[in-house]
Amino acid sequence: MKLTVIGCGYLGATHAACMAELGHDVLGLDTDQDKVALLNSGRAxxxxxxxxxxxxxxxxxxxxRFTASYAEAADFADLHFVGVGTPQRAGENAYDLTHLFAAVRQLAVSLRRPGVVAVKSTVPVGTAPRVAEILRDFAPAGAGGRTEVAWNPEFLREGNAVDDTLRPDRIVLGFPAERSWAETLLRQCYAKIFEAGxxxxxxxxxxxELVKASANAFLALKISFINAMAEVCEASGADVHQLxxxxxxxxxxGRAGLGPGLGFGGGCLPKDLRGFMARAGELGADRTVALLGEADAxxxxxxxRMVDLVREQCEGTLAGRQIxxxxxxxxxxxxxxxxxxxxAVARRLHELGATVTVTxxxxxxxxxxxxxxxxxxxDxxxxxxxxxxxxxxxxxxEFGGIDPSGLRARAGRPYVVxxxxxxxxxxxxxxxWTFRSLGRF
Incomplete structure (x- = not known):
């Protein structure tokens, strides 16, 4: 097949490369000319x-290959994946859909024939009708009204994104009840993946739309639960890892997701949790907001807690400490x-007077x-x-493989958390070494 990927950041570039691996001819689009040049050189x-x-x-x-031209992308294929970023709004929990709607609008005005727009970006529930409306309003007659919208959320884990694209746990396809061409094209696109089971x-x-947000919310709850248990373990002398x-x-x-420690971060899980909370609040689901808010807290x-543990190991003061x-x-x-x-921990320790070296x-x-x-x-x-x-x-x-015996002679004090x-x-x-860990002694 021929297909395009609109937006070539982390999600889009990975998806484009993996679709080419499946045998498709792929044109990726991004408005950043420097990024386009780098991707065309074979580097992310x-x-x-x-x-x-x-x-x-x-x-x-x-x-x-990659381009910055919407006109070229519109002429290249009938199937267009959209994977532009949907960051958190400044000062709010809600998603900022500005880039998504702008990308759909720019694609729409360049369409000359009907197509399928499959959105992979993470969004609040209720966004798909707005995407369909933009296509109807901005695409030329005969294209926008017959261009179908599909929802195809991504479930990439950073560090495992290629496997998650080529060998996913599931592929979710969302359509309005009366549409069928979109399903045909997407099943053709993912045929090798479906054939593998x-x-x-x-x-x-x-x-x-809800699948990605609710999956991340559940994972956040699971991680936060085991970290809440870590506090109980520290207070009682239990071992949270054995627990x-x-x-x-x-x-x-199940064991997956029960990883106690410093907690989750990144550009997706915290943002998606807060975006889900914001949308749930708009829909009046107050108990959901309270539950997810506690997980975030x-x-x-x-x-x-890590900063407090560092203070304990440094005898109450961080001023002048080398960490x-x-x-x-x-x-x-x-x-x-x-x-x-x-x-976040490194910056906080610096604010409290420590000299912090990061590797x-x-x-x-x-x-x-x-x-x-x-x-x-x-090093x-x-x-x-x-x-x-x-x-x-x-x-x-790499850190786990370092010999603590050899390292002890080089450290000022053999204390590790x-x-x-x-x-x-x-x-x-x-x-x-004097060894401490979150959730166990």
Whole structure:
């Protein structure tokens, strides 16, 4: 098939590369000319495992290319995926749909024949009719009125986005009751994925819009629940990681998502949780707002709990302390620092008078631009030189593989606080470190 992907940020560029991997001819569109040039050279403007390899291979073969021209995109294909960003509105919890509606409008005015617009952007429920209205109002006669709108939410996990696109748990397709061409084209587009056994869930627009937001809300609740249990474990002397393992064996609960520690961050989960809360409030679902608000509060409180634990290890004062932070990205296998718990803690410690050195395998350039007040060192061992306290705040495998015995001789004081619960406490203690972790001693 021929298809386009409108908006080539993290979601769009990944989707475009993966659709080319499925054998389609793909034209990606973005209004940022520098980004278009970089993508056409076979490189992404972000780090995501496997994406650069797909971009390089398929731009070289000619199966994948990128443009800044809506007219070119409109003429290229009948199926148009839209994956532009829907950030949080400034000072509010609600989504900002400005970029989405602008992209649909610019595509609409360039259409010369009917097509299918499949939206992947995360939105509040009730957005699809507005997209259909824009297409009707702005597309030329004979195109807009016959262009169908489908809702096809994404479920990408940063660090696993290629697998999540090519081998997803499910594909959700939302249509208005009277439409059929859109389903035909999307089933053709995803035929190889369906043949491999991935289920298709076909539903109405509103349900499809709700799937992504409610899935992220449930995950946020699950993470916040185990972190609330971590506080109980610390108070009682229990081990939250053993507790999570025991709970995870219950088939009604499951272990995935029960990762105690510093909590979630990134550009999606916090934003989607708050956007869902905002829309639920508009719809009068006050109990939902209260439930999700408590999950958000628990998540944010983990960062302050880490600061309190650092104070304890530094005998009550942070002024003049040398603190090393392992981790800047909000999670491993990405360079994304949006709402990063690690950087939030690092900044707070700096505000309280500590000298903070940060290291991370992929995200230091992004962190330097946003937080120049912190010190950055590429090598994690060098970063720990002379430190009064080492904080493990992003669970990169590289950090777990460092020998604590050799590191002990280089640190100023052998004190470590594990904010992610993935370091081996026995190994570090045997090497002479004083070891603390959120949710266990």
């Amino acid at each position: 403007p972000f780090f995501e495992r496997g994406v650069d390899a797909l971009l390089a291979g398929h731009t070289a073969s000619g199966r994948l 991935t289920p298709a869930i076909v539903t109405d627009w509103a349900t499809a 999570a393992d025991a709970l995870g064996h219950d088939i009604r609960i 628990i998540n944010n409180s983990r960062r302050e 090393t932070v392992w981790g800047a990205a909000f999670k491993p296998d990405t360079d994304d620092i949006r709402d990063s718990p690690a950087l 991370d395998p992929k995200s230091l350039d992004n962190a330097r631009k946003l937080h120049p007040e912190l010190t950055y060192v590429d 994690p061992v060098t970063a720990a030189e002379g430190a009064d306290l080492l904080l493990h705040l992003t669970e990169w495998p 594990d904010g992610r619960g993935t370091l081996d406490p026995a190994r570090w203690r045997e090497a002479g």
